[in-house]
Amino acid sequence: MKSSITHGVKILSTGSAVPHFSLNNQTISEIVQTSDEWISTRTGIKERRLLTGSHQSVIDLAILASRKALDKISMDPSQIDLIILATSSPNDLFGSASQIQFKIGAVNAVAFDLTAACSGFVLGIVTASQFIRSGTYCNILVIGADVLSKWVDWSDRSTCILFGDAAGAAILQSCSDIENSILNFQLNTDGYYSSHLSIPYQDNDKPHAFLNLHQGSFKYLYMNGREVYKFAVSQVPLSILKCLNSLNMSVNDINWLLLHQANERILNAVAEKLSISRDKIIANLSKYGNTSAASIPLALDEALQESKIVDNDIVVIAGFGAGLTWGTIIVRWKEFTLG
Template identity: 70%
Template sequence: MQGARIISVGSAVPDLCINNKDISKIVETSDEWIVTRTGIKERRVLTGSNKSVVDLAYCAGMKALNKIHMDPLEIDLIILATSSPNDLFGSASQVQAKIGAKKAVAFDLTAACSGFVLAIVTATQFIQNGSYKNILIIGADVLSKWIDWSDRKTCILFGDGAGAAIIQACSEEDNAILGFQLNTDGKQSDELSIIYKEDISPLNTFKLFQGQFQYISMNGKEVYKFAVSKVPASITKCLNSLHLSTRDINWLLLHQANKRILKAVADRLSIDTSKIISNLSKYGNTSAASIPLALDEALQNNKITKDDIIVISGFGAGLTWGTVVIKWKC
C-alpha cells in the first residue's frame, strides 16, 4: 500500500456579495437576527445565465494546479463533489475538458455537505491501491439556484463557491491521510432535501408521470440535533481507531453550516474554540465547497503548519456524515 497526501489546494467564489441587509429587503429578517442565530454576515452568489458550477470548479482546480506548476495532463482522475451540477448526468466531464486534463477519468460524487470528505476518502482509496498517482478533487456547489428566496429558513444560509485539492501518491511512511469514519442514515433524508415532485396526472397514453425538482427544504432543528450528536461521535471513533485523542488535534475543520453547530461540536469534544477553522461569516453554507474553501483560506493566512493534525468532518443531506484525519505535510 502506498501513501497519499494533499500537495495543493485552491478555491473560488463568485463576485456578487449579498449581505444580511440585502436579504432583509426580500424577507422579514435583520442582520442581527441572522448573525445571532447562524454567524453568517454575507454570502457569494453566482450570477449570469451562462455561469454554472463548472466555472467555479474550473477556477478552483486551476488555482490548485498553478500553485505547484502542475500540468493538467498529469492528473489521472477528477472527482467533482457537487449536488448542483448544471447537467443531471454530471458536470465533472465538463470540468475535465475545461481544465485540459485529457488523460483524466472524471466523475461526479453526490453527497451534499459531506461531499468533500467522501471525495478525500475515495481519492485516497484509488491512490493507496495503486490505481492512480495524481487526483484532483473539487467540492463545488451553487445552491443559490435551488433556493426559494421567499423562504427565510433557507435563503439566509446558503452561498456559492468551490474548493479544490490535489492528492498525490507518496511513500507509505509519508502518508498524510491517517484515517476516516463514514455514516449514513437514510431514514432522516427528508430533514434536508431537494425533492423531485411528479405532476398529478399522466401526460400520455402510457401513463408516464413527469415533474421537476423543488427548492431546498430543511428542518433546521432536526439538522442541528443530528449534527451536534453524530459529528462528535464520528470524530471520537475515528481518533480512537488511530490511537489519538482530542489533545493531539491542532485544527478542527467542520462543514461550515452554522456557528452554533461548530461551537457545540467543539464543546462536546472539549476542544478549545481557538482551534476551529471557520470562514462561515463571509461565505455562508457553501455545501461541498465549504471545507476546502476554509482550508485554502487558513493556509493562505499561515494558520496551518507542517505536521499539524487536522480533523475534518462533513455532515448534511442524506443524512450523511463523516470524518477524515490528516497530517499536513506541505
C-alpha cells in the same frame, strides 16, 4: 497490472473560488422578513457569495478552483489521472465532471460526479485515497463545488439566509508511508432521516395521456433546521472520537478542527462536546455562508493562505449533511512538495 503495494496519500495543493457578487444580511432583510441581528446571532453568517448571470454555472467556479490548485505546484493538467467532482448542483443532471476535465485540459483523466451534498468533499477525499492506496491512480483532483442559490426558495427565510456559492479543490498524490498525511477516516449514513434535508423530485399532476407516465421537476431546497442541528451536534463528535481512537490519538492531539461550515452554533457545540478550544476552530462562514460541498475545501484553502496550518499539524476534518451522511478524516498536514 497494478501494484499490490499499499501507497500513502498526501494533499499536494489546494485552490478555491467564490463569485464576485456578495449579498449581505441587510440586503436579504429587504427580500424577506429578517434582520442582520437575527441572522448573525442564530447562524454566524454576515454575507454570502452568489453566482449571478444566466451563463454562469458550478463548472465556472470548479474550473477556477482547480486551476489555482494546479498553478500552485506548476502541475500540467495532463498529469491528473482522475477528477472527482463532489456537487449536488451540477449544470447537467448526467454530471459535470467531464466538462471540467475537458476545459482544464486534463486529457488523461477519468472524471465523474459524486453526490453527497455537504459531506461530498469528505467522501471525495476518501474515495480518491482508496484509488491511490491501491496503486490505481497517482494524481487525483478532488473538487467540492455547489451553487445552491439556484435551488433556494428566496421567499423562505429559514433557508435563503444560509446558503452561498463556491468551489474548492485539492490535488492528492501517491507518496511513501513516511510522507502519508491521510491517517484515517470514518463514514456514516442514516437514510431514515433523509427527508430532513433534500431537494425533492415531484411529479406533475397530468400524466402522459397514452403512457400514464408522470414527468415532473425538482422542487426548492428543504431543510428541517432543528433536526439537522440535533443530528450534527450528536453524531459528529462521536465520529471524530471514533476516528481518533482508531489511531490511538486523543482530542489533545488536535491542532485544528475543520467542520463543514453550516452554522456557527453547530461549530461551537461540536467543539464544546469534544472539549476543544474555540481557538482551534477553522471558520469562514461569516463571509460565505453554507457553501455545501465547497465549504471544507474553501475554508482549508483560506487557512493555508493565512498560514494557520503548518507542517505536521493534526487537522480533523468532518463533513455532515443531506442523506443524512457524515464523516471524519484525520490529516497530518505536510507542506506542499512535488513527488
